[in-house]
Amino acid sequence: MPDGVLVVGGGVGGLVLARRLALAGRPVVVFERSDRFGGQVARQTVAGVDLDAAAESFAMRGGTVARLLTELGMAEDIETPLSTPAWLHRADGSAVPLPATGVLGIPGDPSAPDVVHAIGRRAALRARIDALLPARVGADASSLGELVRRRMGRGVVDGLVAPVVRGVHSSDPHSLPVETASPRLRDELHATGSLAAAVQRIRATAPAGSQVAGIRGGMFRLVDALVADCERLGVRLETGAEAADITSESVTVNGRRVTGEVVRAATPVDAPAGRRITLATLVVEASGLDPAPRGTGVLVAAGAPGVSARALTHVSAKWAWVGERLPGLHALRLSYDGDVPDAIERATADAATLTGARIDRVVDATSAVWQRRPGGAWADTPEPAVGEGPAGTGLASVVAHAERVAGRLSADSPEPASGGRMEG
Ligand SMILES: Cc1cc2nc3c(=O)[nH]c(=O)nc-3n(C[C@H](O)[C@H](O)[C@H](O)COP(=O)(O)OP(=O)(O)OC[C@H]3O[C@@H](n4cnc5c(N)ncnc54)[C@H](O)[C@@H]3O)c2cc1C
Structure with a gap:
C-alpha cells in the first residue's frame, strides 16, 4: 500500500x-x-496594482476560511466590504437601490418602500400573498426560481432574484438548486411558514456586511x-x-x-462543460464616480436596453484597500456571459451607462475568460x-x-x- x-x-x-x-x-x-x-x-496587475482576477471574497459561514487564514497568520488581513448597498439596473433602463433586507434578492418584507419602489405596487402586493400560503407551497421546488415564483410571484423572480443570481452566481434562478443558493432557506421556510419570514431569520443570524469578507491585498x-x-x-x-x-x-x-x-x-x-464568462477590469479616471453613485456595484436585469454586462462591481468602492492603492482613480469590474472579444470596449460603454458617470479616461484595462461550473x-x-x-x-x-x-x-x-x- x-x-x-x-x-x-x-x-x-x-x-x-x-x-x-x-x-x-x-x-x-x-x-x-x-x-x-x-x-x-x-x-492580475492593472494600472500597476495587483487585483483579484476571479474570486475576490469568501462566505463567512462556518468560519472555516477565517480559521484557515488565522492559521496562516493572516487574521489581521481579513477585510469586510464597505457596506454601501448595490443597485439594480432594471429592464426598463432605470436604476434603483437594491432593497436592503433580502437574501439573494428575496425580500424579507415585501411591503417595504424600497421593495415597492424596485418592483412596483402590483408585484409587491402579489409577494405579500406568501404570508398567507401554507408552508408546503413551494417547499418541494427544485430550483430557487420555482420556489420564489410559487410563493411570491413572477415579479419578485424577474425584478429582484434573477438580476442578483445572474450577478452573484452567474446563473439563472430556474437552474439554481435551492440548497446551492441558500442551504438554510428550505428549512427556515418549514420552520417559519413563509418565505419572507425565512429570509428575515437568515438575515437576523447573518446580518448584512458579515456575510462575505475578502483579504486586504x-x-x-x-x-x-x-x-x-x-x-x-x-x-x-x-x-x-x-x-x-x-x-x-x-x-x-x-x-x-x-x-x-x-x-x-x-x-x-x-465533466459537464459549465458556462464561460468574461470579466473586464478597468482602472479609470472618472470624477463622477468619487461619491460611489451606485454603491458597491450594479446588478443588471435581463433585457435592459443598451447594456450587455450582467453585473458591475465598483471594486475600489467595495474594498477599502483597492481604493487606497488607486488614489484619484477607480477600479471597475464588469462581467459578461460567454466569450466577449471586445470586452474592454463594451465595458467602457456599459460602465458609463450603469453608473451614470462619465468615464474621462481608461488608464489601464484587462479581460479574461473563466469557466463556471455548477x-x-x-x-x-x-x-x-x-x-x-x-x-x-x-x-x-x-x-x-x-x-x-x-x-x-x-x-x-x-x-x-x-x-x-x-x-x-
Ligand atoms: C470569475 C470567478 C469569480 C469567483 N468569485 C468567487 C468569490 O468571490 N467567492 C467565492 O467563494 N468563490 C468564487 N468563485 C468560485 C471559486 O473561485 C471556486 O469555487 C474555487 O476556487 C474552486 O477551487 P477548486 O480547487 O475546486 O478548483 P480550481 O480553482 O478550478 O482548481 C483546479 C486546478 O486543477 C488544475 N487541473 C485541472 N486538470 C488538471 C489535471 N489533469 N492535472 C493537473 N492539474 C489539473 C487546474 O489548472 C486548476 O489549477 C469564483 C470563480 C470564478 C471563475
Whole structure:
C-alpha cells in the first residue's frame, strides 16, 4: 500500500488538502497542469496594482476560511466590504437601490418602500400573498426560481432574484438548486411558514456586511500563503504537470507513471462543460464616480436596453484597500456571459451607462475568460475528490470540504508516513 498522496490539481481545494495532510505527517505531491497554483483564485496587475482576477471574497459561514487564514497568520488581513448597498439596473433602463433586507434578492418584507419602489405596487402586493400560503407551497421546488415564483410571484423572480443570481452566481434562478443558493432557506421556510419570514431569520443570524469578507491585498494572497506553507511542510509542488490516466492508485504525468493514493482536486475531462464568462477590469479616471453613485456595484436585469454586462462591481468602492492603492482613480469590474472579444470596449460603454458617470479616461484595462461550473458537477469519481465538484462552488464550501476529506484520509493513514513512492 503506497503511503504517499498524489493530489491532482493545485487550486485552493488541492492546496488545502495537501497542507492538512502534510501537517498530519503524510508525504504529498501536488500536480498542477498550468504554470501557477490557485486555479480560480488568481492575480492580475492593472494600472500597476495587483487585483483579484476571479474570486475576490469568501462566505463567512462556518468560519472555516477565517480559521484557515488565522492559521496562516493572516487574521489581521481579513477585510469586510464597505457596506454601501448595490443597485439594480432594471429592464426598463432605470436604476434603483437594491432593497436592503433580502437574501439573494428575496425580500424579507415585501411591503417595504424600497421593495415597492424596485418592483412596483402590483408585484409587491402579489409577494405579500406568501404570508398567507401554507408552508408546503413551494417547499418541494427544485430550483430557487420555482420556489420564489410559487410563493411570491413572477415579479419578485424577474425584478429582484434573477438580476442578483445572474450577478452573484452567474446563473439563472430556474437552474439554481435551492440548497446551492441558500442551504438554510428550505428549512427556515418549514420552520417559519413563509418565505419572507425565512429570509428575515437568515438575515437576523447573518446580518448584512458579515456575510462575505475578502483579504486586504487580494484573495490571491491565500494561494501564496498556502503554497509557502506547503513548501515549508515538505509538500512537493509541481507545475506544468498534467495528470492523465487517473486511477485511485496511480496517474501519468508527462509520460511518468506515478503510484500513490490519488485524490482528485481537478475537473475530470468528461465533466459537464459549465458556462464561460468574461470579466473586464478597468482602472479609470472618472470624477463622477468619487461619491460611489451606485454603491458597491450594479446588478443588471435581463433585457435592459443598451447594456450587455450582467453585473458591475465598483471594486475600489467595495474594498477599502483597492481604493487606497488607486488614489484619484477607480477600479471597475464588469462581467459578461460567454466569450466577449471586445470586452474592454463594451465595458467602457456599459460602465458609463450603469453608473451614470462619465468615464474621462481608461488608464489601464484587462479581460479574461473563466469557466463556471455548477456545484457538484463532477461529484462522482472513483477516487476520493476535493474541490468544487464534490464540495459545491465557492471557497467556503471548497475549504471546509477539503479539510474534512484530509481529516478522513489522515485517520485512514496506515502508519506514520515516510516518503511517497514514485515510479516511472
Ligand atoms: C470569475 C470567478 C469569480 C469567483 N468569485 C468567487 C468569490 O468571490 N467567492 C467565492 O467563494 N468563490 C468564487 N468563485 C468560485 C471559486 O473561485 C471556486 O469555487 C474555487 O476556487 C474552486 O477551487 P477548486 O480547487 O475546486 O478548483 P480550481 O480553482 O478550478 O482548481 C483546479 C486546478 O486543477 C488544475 N487541473 C485541472 N486538470 C488538471 C489535471 N489533469 N492535472 C493537473 N492539474 C489539473 C487546474 O489548472 C486548476 O489549477 C469564483 C470563480 C470564478 C471563475
